[in-house]
Amino acid sequence: MEIIEEDTWVCLEDNRNESKIVKVSEKKMVGWRKHKFDIGVILHKQYNTFWKIDKSNTVVEITSDQFYDNADLDNQIDDANIEITKTNKDLFDFNDSQKLTQEEIIQLKQQKEGEEIVDEVIQNSKTFEQKTEFSKAKYLKRKKEKYVCCFMVLKTTIDNVHKTQFLESPQKLNFMRIDSLAFFMQLSSITQNSNILMFDNANGVVVSAVAERLDGEGSISTVFWNHSKSNLRDYLPIQQMNFNEEILKSIKLIKNLEDIEKNQNKYTHLLIAGEFKFTEIIEKYLNLIAVGGIIVIFSTYLEKLHEVAEQLLSSGLCSKIDVLDSFLRYHQVLENRTHPKVEMNAFGGYLLQTYKLK
């Protein structure tokens, strides 16, 4: 069993399906969901464990049952026993269904645990008993998400690193949705001994994904947007992945653009993630890419990719150029209640892929 070591980054995923990535060390205070707590408690404990923040803001371990009692609530209705006799025919919104006042609830928060507050709120709801089982469950879900704060501790993966970054600010990643990142990786087909020239303007997420796949057996010459001032330490995702020395060594940070041309071997991949002046990069560095090399570009703008496609075609070095985007939809799968999720992210960016031929 793997143990959480000092100074490792871990991913906390809570009962709202939100996540936060933190570095664990002794007596380290973390602020999350209006709580401030000492995350050092989980040090030297196992991954995939469950924790709760109690009323005194202390982190205590709970069982997985206790956690899923407050998360994944959709699944807690026993479909077989549902009476459909109740309807919302007699429910009216007079905004007086909750007997507790706001002050009383604030007071409760200081005295009681999250679950107890939820019970209290339900008891004081005039309409709760009249609700159908489905809307009871929905109500309970909302209240538990609001008053109970529990989380599980996961290892950081490129999936949850991307998720936290994307939720925080999608524009920093140029709106590169998770499936676009997945496509980017698959289209670039990284193998061991790849010698990659990479331009990253997506806050280091793509570099992390590429470095993880390369596993230290090759090199990634990375140019960040503000290359002269860039430092690997400034890119959180690269740190959050807990890379070993070997992998970190494979990421060669390029501060001076002239260094790109100094590489003795030709590059096997030209990967561009995020906004740059693509035509300028292609014009200057296409000759440094080996014949048979792979070119993948991600952009928020379709027109920019077509501009590059035209440039590549007229260079006569590429024949088949794919420009694509992707569609991703999540589904709720429950007995008698299966349907696509209501919330959807409708835009994930565009990708271009081609091979350099001669």
Next chain:
Amino acid sequence: MIQYGDTMILFEDGKPKQFITVTQGQTYQNKYGAYHHYTFLVKPGEEILSKNGTGPIYLMTPNPHLITETVPHKTQILFMADISMIILKLCLKPGQRVIESGTGSGSLSCSLAAAVGHKGRLFTFEFNKERANNGKELFAKLKINQATCFWRDVYTNGFLKGDDVENQGEFPQENSVDAIFLDLPQPWLALDHSKKMIKKGGRICCFSPCIEQVQKTALELRQQGWKNLETLECLKRHFERRVKQEQSLFDDVQKKVCTDQNKRVTYSSGINQAYGHTGYLTFAQYI
């Protein structure tokens, strides 16, 4: 440099067409004429002309994406969009051990093997003997040494060696694999076996085309205590460039006189033929 015995992917008319094993003394024939295999001994991606000096073809090093586009369809295969999501959401890393069932045409197998790299292992199970042999041949041909293909019905026999004498090679051990992928008509029948193999914290993915299958799978996953269920579908959409000469409403069409403004403009457009549905991917984690 390409050498005799290498299996490469042949690009014809700019598109990947087929696998080709470069063999001494052989020729390849297409509509442009004949190509001697000795002319193939160049760098991957270099232009090769036929004896008539026409029809450039290219030989490319096989990579997971190209393999998916080239592999002969013995069965319905998994495509790039689903493969990408499977690899990312299963959190595959070099050095990990992964189980797949069934092998099918081997399109996903090659991508899984590439994701776990030469330090990792792929155990792939197929219940159709011909396809299992085809899988073995494919791995041998493409020199994917980290993958082993077994001929077996996993519903009844699971993934452990047991008293199997039919299959050669290293079998996976209990509680030792990081990820499992099931592309079976009834994935819920293989979940018991999967639970035995998966490490704590490991992930599973089930691919099913029908929502009824997904519901049954999700129910069984929950009953068995798998957590963090997530069902999704992912499709790709292509775009093309079209160069259009815009006609002005005020032009004299009869005389075909164009004004200065009617220059050629490049537009991007979608392509109306696409896959509307391949299958649902259901992910879960064993905690």
